Amino acid sequence: MAGIGPLSEEGLVRLLDHEGRRVEDATYDPYVSHLTMDDLRAFWRDMTLTRAFDLESTSLQRQGELGLWVPALGQEAAQIGSAHATRLPDHIFPSYREHGVLHVKGIDLASIMGMWRGMEHSSWDPTAYGVHTYTLVIGAHAPHAVGYAQAMDWDGLVGSGDPEKDGAVVCYFGDGATSQGDVNEALVFAAVNNAPVVFFIQNNQFAISEPTTRQSKVPLAQRASGVGIPGVRVDGNDVVAVHAVTRWAMEHARSGQGPVVIEALTYRMGAHTTSDDPTRYRTTSDEQYWKDRDPIARLETFLTSADELPEDFKAQVEADGKELARRTRESVKGWQRGPVEQMFDHVYGTPHALVQEEKAWFNRYEASFADQEVAK
Amino acid sequence: MTAEAPAAVRSMNLGGAINAGLRAAMERDPKVLLMGEDIGQLGGVFRVTDGLWKDFGDHRVIDTPLAESGIVGTAIGMALRGYTPVVEIQFDGFIFPAFNQITTQLAKLHYRTKGKLSVPVVIRVPFAGGIGAVEHHSESIEALFAHTAGLRVVSPATPQDAYDMIQQAIASPDPVLFLEPKARYWDKGEVDTARVGTQLEAVGGAQAATAEMSRARVAREGKDVTLLAYGPSVRLCLQSAELAAADSVSAEVIDLRSVSPFDMETVLASVKKTGRAVVVHEAPVAFGTGGELAARIGEKAFFHLHAPVMRVGGFHMPYPGSKFEHDYLPSVDRILDAVDRVMAH
Incomplete structure (x- = not known):
């Protein structure tokens, strides 16, 4: 990968191309061979519901009901595909845009809005869901993930060979965070301690307005080689490939083989937050290019071509999305401030x-x- | 058992008392572990962890990579899984790479999660000056952390307190900055090693220990002026009080022990009695803990005061070269000068 930049598509693992056609990959195919059409429809449903929730939340902010909203638009495949590769003993340290991950882990998205309405700083019980609270200081949670992973190892939850028992940690952060000292320190601590942690970088190409080229001269996954751990690049808009790569990485970490860096190259289709204005720093043709690579449309095309996305299923998911949006709106408006x-x-x-x-x-x-x- | 357990009194220096306290805490609770730079085989640059690596092993006495933010950050992660990491920051002036982790994460996680998460991390820091060190090895950092809600900041002045308070800090469910007066590591004293263990093993021991760690101690009784100090300045105030007595001034010395929170009850009781207060600390006077104490005394004991509250401390400058430090730091002479000034009222 020498000489290629951080936005290059070179070396990306891809199992569905952007037109929804299955691409064979001898290394990663075994990690998705268990997936049924029902599983893929569930992925599509999760991505679609996350987006419905996301669009409703942006509307709620625009209507003055939320102080701020952080859209995950465009990153659904990276989040849903990876989260589905985690299970009960695992623990997740999200950044603050991982609404899709929360949804997969069973956190009712309608219930997380207190933070964005200014009522509280976090909304769910991290222990109950295995998902740490959102962290707003960029990269500050990366060392927490490593320490937690070391402790899982000490507690005998790694490398026992019992798949029901072994676990690992996933730490999500973005391209901007890779410049933070904490992320680099986390990589060092994870590597020298062989901690069971998967660093999942969503390279959505922007840190607010700054493109990934302001953070790195090389693909972000290459950071792994500096500390001597595996780094993998995956097409972050291909939910199947993301799932495959994350499954591999989690098995690697859970079995005691140490940390992994995954870089999922995706695109932040929306603004950084509702306070941001992307028209000041990127072109509509760029946005259109990535709209044509929409992660939800990609899986939808694949399922439709295989005649595996029946209209009644789609209609039901659409109705579920509307219901989630309605409940979200109701939850937001129903928030009452407690005693001062x-x-x-x-x-x-x-x-x-x-x-x-x-x-x-x-x-x-x-x-x-x-x-x-x-x-x- | 009806009879009191026999007191196990041993002579120790302050650094040795911390070492013994750490050992006792690690024996009491297998989840207590130590992390830091050079704390394992070497035993720490001040040898405060001497012998612990040998007895407790790599998994409980961990030599970390040389990255303070990573040390505190990973300690937070371990605490989230039920461990109690006791972190050593090698010198006061090296804590700043971890400032973000301490102030935005460690201090706030309990509040952020409405108490669902606790991060009982203890951060040990050899602090303050007087040992002829190079730059960044002599700083007084207490106000920077006392200003951040969510942290407790304490500093022992005697071997007994060092032994007790390190164990109380470890038992506390809150994160604690444990500031060790490095120039006093070699001060000797008698230490009762039995009492704190009994406290901690009782029901509600952690709460009782936290409360006790937060209380001030009257180190010397007096009636004319109150000298307020903590950590390295307590011994200096006791020496000053001795000299003042020769000059017929009766000085009371309060060892605050805790900076966050201050034990205002003990402070105000003393100041209301003496009517005069001098705060002594090594940290720069401007925007420091002395200013905070002076303001609180002014608000709560104004009509008891015969004189303005005076502050004796460092100047508004970076810590100077060590050949200047004895002029920079509070001294017996400067404390007595302040005592003279408040006694003139």
């Missing part, structure tokens, strides 16, 4: 004199207004 004093809760796990004093002061201050109202 709750903002003082959980700063510490044990009582801290300063927090207690300030909370008591605040309550007295609030009560002083109530007295005046009563007096009137």
Whole structure:
């Protein structure tokens, strides 16, 4: 891969081409041979529901119901394909755009909006779902993933040979994060400790406005070779290939063979967030090129050509998408702020004199207004 | 058992007391592990972890790659799986690569997740000056971390406190910055090694230990002026109080022990009694913990004060070359000068 840039398609693992045709790959075909048409329809359904949720959430932000929204538009294959390669003992450290991953892991997307409405900083129980809270500081969760993976190893959850028991960690981050010190330190710590962790880079080609060429001169997966671990590039818009590569990587990590870097080359079809304006830094022809490579359309074409996507199934998924959107809207609008004093809760796990004093002061201050109202 | 367990009193220096405290914590709880640079075979650059690698092995005394953010960051991940990592940052001035992990992640995860996640990481830092070191090896960093909610910041001044407080910090469910006054590593004292273990093994021991670690100690009683200090400055204040006594000034010395939170109850009780306070710390005075204490004393004990609260500490400059440090750092003379000034009121 010497001499090629970070957006090159060279070396990408691909099992469905962008026109939805199956491409054979002797190395990775065994990792998808178990997939049935039902499985592929489930992938398509998950991607379609994630997108329906995503579009509704953007609308909710535009209508003033959310402070901010971070669309995953275009990255559905990278997220759904990889998340389906995880299972119960595994643990996931997402960045903050992995709505598709959350959906696959059973977190009701309609329930995660408190964070984006300004009600709370996280919405699900990380232990119950095996999915850590979203981390907004770019790359800061990468060392957490490594430490967690080391601890799984110590707990005897790696390399036992029992597929029900063995687990590994997946850490999601983007192309921008690969420039962060924390991500590079995480790679070093993972490598020297042989930690069971898969670093899953969604190279969506943009860190807000900056193209991946501002982060790297080489394909991001090549970072792996610097620390002596395997790095694989995959077509991030090919859900089947993403699934295959992630399955391989997870088996590698779970069996005690150490960390892996996966770079899924995809495209952020939407804005970085609802505060962003991509028209200032990219062309419509570029956007059109990637619209023609839409990950959902690709699988849809494959299934349709195989006559495996019946109209009634599509109609049902469309209805499910509308229902998810409706529930999301209802959930967002139904959010009520709790008592103000709750903002003082959980700063510490044990009582801290300063927090207690300030909370008591605040309550007295609030009560002083109530007295005046009563007096009137 | 009806009779009290016999007190196991041993003579130790402060560094040795931390070593013994770490050992006791590791024996008590198999989830406690140590991580840092050169802490294994070498025993740490100050030998505070001496012998622990040999006795507990690679998996519990871990020599990490040379990357402070990675050390704290991976420790957070281990804590999320139920481990209690005790991290050593080799010198105060090297903590800054980990500043982001400590302030945006370690301090906030419990709050961010509404208490669903706890990260009971202890960060040990040999801190403050006075040992003739090169740049970045003598810094007082407490205000930077006390300013961040979610962290506890403590500093022992005696071998007994070093032994007790390191174990209490490890038992606390909250993340703790444990600041070790490196110039006092060789101070000797008697240490009762039995008491803290009894506390920790009792029901609710972690909460009781956290509460006790957060309380100040009256190190010397007096009636004319209160000297407020922690870590390396406590011994200096005791020496100053001794000299002031010769000059017929009775100085009370409060060893704060905890910077976040301050034990204002003990501070205010003392200041209300003496009517005068001098805060002493090595950190630069400007925007420091002395200013915070002065403001709080002003708010809560204004009418008890005979004089403004004075601060004695470092200057608003980078830590100077070591040939200048004894003029930069608070000294007995400068403390007595401040005492004279408050006594003039």
